[in-house]
Amino acid sequence: MDRLDMSDDTDAIIRVRGLKNQFGEQVIHENLDLDVRRGEILGVVGGSGTGKSVLMRSIIGLQTPAAGTIEVFGENTIGREETEATEIRKKWGVLFQGGALFSTLTVAENVQVPLKEFYPKLKPALLEEIAGYKVVMTGLPANAGPKYPSELSGGMKKRAGLARALALDPQLLFLDEPTAGLDPIGAAAFDELTASLQKTLGLTVFLITHDLDTLHAICDRVAVLADRKVIAVGTIDELLALDHPWIQEYFNGPRGRAATDAQDRIAKAHDHNRDAGTEPASPQAQRR
Numbered sequence: 001m002d003r004l005d006m007s008d009d010t011d012a013i014i015r016v017r018g019l020k021n022q023f024g025e026q027v028i029h030e031n032l033d034l035d036v037r038r039g040e041i042l043g044v045v046g047g048s049g050t051g052k053s054v055l056m057r058s059i060i061g062l063q064t065p066a067a068g069t070i071e072v073f074g075e076n077t078i079g080r081e082e083t084e085a086t087e088i089r090k091k092w093g094v095l096f097q098g099g100a101l102f103s104t105l106t107v108a109e110n111v112q113v114p115l116k117e118f119y120p121k122l123k124p125a126l127l128e129e130i131a132g133y134k135v136v137m138t139g140l141p142a143n144a145g146p147k148y149p150s151e152l153s154g155g156m157k158k159r160a161g162l163a164r165a166l167a168l169d170p171q172l173l174f175l176d177e178p179t180a181g182l183d184p185i186g187a188a189a190f191d192e193l194t195a196s197l198q199k200t201l202g203l204t205v206f207l208i209t210h211d212l213d214t215l216h217a218i219c220d221r222v223a224v225l226a227d228r229k230v231i232a233v234g235t236i237d238e239l240l241a242l243d244h245p246w247i248q249e250y251f252n253g254p255r256g257r258a259a260t261d262a263q264d265r266i267a268k269a270h271d272h273n274r275d276a277g278t279e280p281a282s283p284q285a286q287r288r
């Protein structure tokens with residue numbers, strides 16, 4: 001199969017070349033290449049265990065690859081001195097699966113963790129002010145700040161995790177299955193939040209997901225992991241033109257078709273309401 005998008009992307013924020021990851025005898029990635037373009041929301045999909053999270057962990061320096069190069073913002077991220085690595089890490093935020101909040105800290109304290117780590121001299125009043133701002137920015141009520149994670153719904157936990165990921169005003173955001181475990185309405189609301197923050201803040205987003213609705217609603221392009229590498233990157237329409245069994249089954253199977261139909265209906269309804277002046281354009285329409 002022809003692999004889409006193998007050309008060098010001149011405006012890539014993330015550039016992965018020849019990546020190899022293995023655990024013992026188990027090879028997860030081999031010769032994996034990927035470019036993430038500035039300002040895009042890139043969806044990353046693949047069957048369970050194809051190594052989406054390992055790829056993300058390699059890019060953010062939590063997993064040392066067996067081979068290959070990874071550049072983020074033009075800087076090699078593998079094997080850097082701690083101080084250099086810290087400078088690069090400041091430029092991205094990460095929402096891990098499930099939110100990964102510290103259960104013994106309040107929401108506001110969770111958001112303050114990266115601020116304290118990277119800017120230890122910040123005064124408590126300023127820390128509180130920044131945390132409060134980030135909490136509200138992710139759509140949480142202002143009174144969520146003093147709450148503990150156990151007092152939050154699943155959707156609120158994700159938003160709190162997102163607030164923490166945005167604490168340092170990153171240019172690049174990593175989201176690992178952000179809508180997993182959310183009901184469809186909560187998932188759609190989180191997608192809208194991601195799209196609107198991406199637009200407002202000019203973020204580049206690396207988004208691992210199994211959620212077909214998310215892919216249709218907010219992703220500019222989708223990268224498909226299979227056979228230990230990224231086998232294709234493109235818009236959903238471009239991917240559908242490829243004759244790969246997993247891609248066809250994923251996007252054209254019953255769930256894929258249902259997601260396409262649902263997104264078409266949502267976009268039409270939004271567009272109708274927008275034309276009637278009752279609401280802004282849908283995330284899909286805004287991204288068109």
Ligand SMILES: Nc1ncnc2c1ncn2[C@@H]1O[C@H](COP(=O)(O)OP(=O)(O)OP(=O)(O)O)[C@@H](O)[C@H]1O
Nearest residue numbers: 023026028046047048049050051052053054055210
């Ligand atoms: N620290 C580790 N030690 C050993 N094996 C690991 C480790 N981390 C991941 N793996 C293995 O690497 C493979 C890829 O894992 P990964 O979590 O990246 O998959 P994934 O594509 O994100 O899956 P899912 O969609 O189910 O979340 C799996 O077989 C997993 O068991």
